[in-house]
Structures are given as C-alpha cells and as structure tokens.
Amino acid sequence: MRWLVVEGARHEVFRSLGQWVRTDVQAMLAESAVDLDVLRRWADTVEGKACFGPVLAATERDYGTQLAELAALAEGAGVPVEDLLLTSLRGDFGTAARMGCSDLAWRRETTVVAHNEDADPLLDGRLMLLTLLVEGEAAVTALWYPGTLPVNAFVVTGQGLAWGINHIPAVHPYPGGAGRHFVARALQQAAGLDEAVAHLQTHPSAGGFTYTIAERASGRATVVEAVAGQIAIVEATPDNPLHWHTNHLRHIPEPPDLPPAGPEATELRDRYAESVARGRALSGLTPGPTEPSRTWFLQALTSAPLPHGVYRVAAGPDPLMTLCTAIADMNSDTITIRSSTGQTVTCSLTSFTHGVPAIS
Numbered sequence: 001m002r003w004l005v006v007e008g009a010r011h012e013v014f015r016s017l018g019q020w021v022r023t024d025v026q027a028m029l030a031e032s033a034v035d036l037d038v039l040r041r042w043a044d045t046v047e048g049k050a051c052f053g054p055v056l057a058a059t060e061r062d063y064g065t066q067l068a069e070l071a072a073l074a075e076g077a078g079v080p081v082e083d084l085l086l087t088s089l090r091g092d093f094g095t096a097a098r099m100g101c102s103d104l105a106w107r108r109e110t111t112v113v114a115h116n117e118d119a120d121p122l123l124d125g126r127l128m129l130l131t132l133l134v135e136g137e138a139a140v141t142a143l144w145y146p147g148t149l150p151v152n153a154f155v156v157t158g159q160g161l162a163w164g165i166n167h168i169p170a171v172h173p174y175p176g177g178a179g180r181h182f183v184a185r186a187l188q189q190a191a192g193l194d195e196a197v198a199h200l201q202t203h204p205s206a207g208g209f210t211y212t213i214a215e216r217a218s219g220r221a222t223v224v225e226a227v228a229g230q231i232a233i234v235e236a237t238p239d240n241p242l243h244w245h246t247n248h249l250r251h252i253p254e255p256p257d258l259p260p261a262g263p264e265a266t267e268l269r270d271r272y273a274e275s276v277a278r279g280r281a282l283s284g285l286t287p288g289p290t291e292p293s294r295t296w297f298l299q300a301l302t303s304a305p306l307p308h309g310v311y312r313v314a315a316g317p318d319p320l321m322t323l324c325t326a327i328a329d330m331n332s333d334t335i336t337i338r339s340s341t342g343q344t345v346t347c348s349l350t351s352f353t354h355g356v357p358a359i360s
Contacts, residue, residue, distance in 0.1 A: 223236075
C-alpha cells in the first residue's frame, strides 16, 4: 500500500498532494464520468437545486478552510474543483453511494477500534495511506482515496484519537447541514473524545456517517451516529465492552427512510439487508473472559464472508470487496494494517500518526 507524507502550509500541502496523485484523480473522474454527468444534470434541476443548494451553502458557511483544501487538491490534480465537490457531496443524498465497511470497538482492560474498508474492486490499489503534517495542526494519518478529502475511511490523529467511519444512507438530507466529508475533516483537530463528540453534536451533516472512536488518554470508546441532523451516542463500558457498526442505523430511533418503490428503492433495500447481515455476523462474536488479542480482531474481520463473517470478496450479488483492515490498540500504542492481498504489518501508533513507518 502506498504511503504519502506531506508537510507544510495548508495550500501547498494539498496542491502538492494533488500533483502527486494527478493520474489517480483523473482516472477516477474518467471512470465515473457517466455518474458525474448525471449528478451535474440533477444538480441543475429544480429538485437538485432544492437539495444541493442548501447543503453547499451550509458547507461554504461553516467549512471554508476544508473547501479551500479541496480546491488546492483540484488545482494540483488539474481537474475542476466542481467535479471533486460533486463527488464529495453525492453521499449526502443517500442513494448515490454503495454501502460498505464494518467497525468494532472494544473497551475493558484494553481499548481497540477496528475497521474493514469495503469498496469497489476498481479502487483496489488506489486506496493509500496519507499523513498530513499541516503547519500549526495536529498530525493526521488516514486511509485515503485520491480525489477526496482524507475523511471517509479510517483516521488516527496526533491528539490521541482513532476512528473508523461507516456510510449511512439519508434519503432526505438535513437542509441545514453541511457535507459530511467537511464535517469529518474538521473533526480531525478535536483535542479529545469529548470535544469530538461535541463537534458532531453541534455541527450536523446533511447526510450520514457513523464514527467509532477510541481515545488513548482515557481508554474510552464511543460510537456516534450522526445522520441528517440527528445524533446518537453510545459509549462502550467494561460491563458492555464490544460494540459493532455496519451501514444501517442502530441507535437513532427512526429507521433509515427508504424510498417506498422503484428500482432505486429495491437496490437500497438490498444494500440495507446486506448491512444487517454483516451486523448479525458481528453480533455473534464472543471474545471470552480474557482480553481479545489483535489476532482475534483480525480473524473477526477477515476470516470469512457472509453469513459467518464480514470479509467481502466481490462475489455473487455483492459488488464490493474489503480493501484493507485496520486495528488500533490504544493501550499498546500499535496499529495493524492488513491489505487486500493478506499482507499484514504492525507498527507504533504514534509513529504511524506522524508518518514514520516503524514496522515491527
């Protein structure tokens, strides 16, 4: 897996980043040209303007810094920023994004957050590690897809936090909310878990993400569903140490607002059913009385596909595959990364965060 480390002033960091991955970004846009054209036409309709306009306005109002990062990335990559913006915001309208990823949080004597990053097989080889050392900010290392802000997979920060993210469809976006990618990018400078949760409480997103967050200093772990202006917060405890999440709501009372009929509704319901099936597999995990090892988490996420596990191989009706698995052990200060080819490495979480591959 490629690992880029970029350091300097914000604009130069993102412009240089765009230059380094120019080929990837241009190829990604070329492969999604049909979808982008559909998005452009929809955004110019009365319905599209009614949906897209308020989300864009809220993003411009609250996330000028993050929008400037995306613009610098587009500048470096030699692509229109409007295309990257549409790509970033399309998941805020619910049905446009395929649903993938599974997360585990553990808190008892140790604290662990573990994540399966699921995506289209076309993205295998493009997913990379990215370390951002922006002047005046805490370091961030993330699993990253070129052409997006580094937010929508797995993140560790120099403030001692690590989290995995799940896409949650929100068919009716919250009109006062900004794009979820921009909310999530700003979250990366939270000084601790309480500040991270407060940020999500006070900065609603148009669409939906679930954040499974662990904090090194306190040993706490929390799952936050932040979907279309609603939020639910569930903290792991020694008495209830294992929590999982896939791509459907578990804690916000209302179920996902699925369309009642039509091809789009059928597809979304199929994806929802697949997410529920992965959740069923995770809910059957039994770690036992002793603390689960890093091997236990790896086996839980990569040992088998449905119905017995959550590892995805783009077989049968499932179009997605697991590109990467990440396991952050906050107590031992280690992170384990397993690629789609099965190669597994473990290194210091602190070194990893700062872009130093101290592999053990």
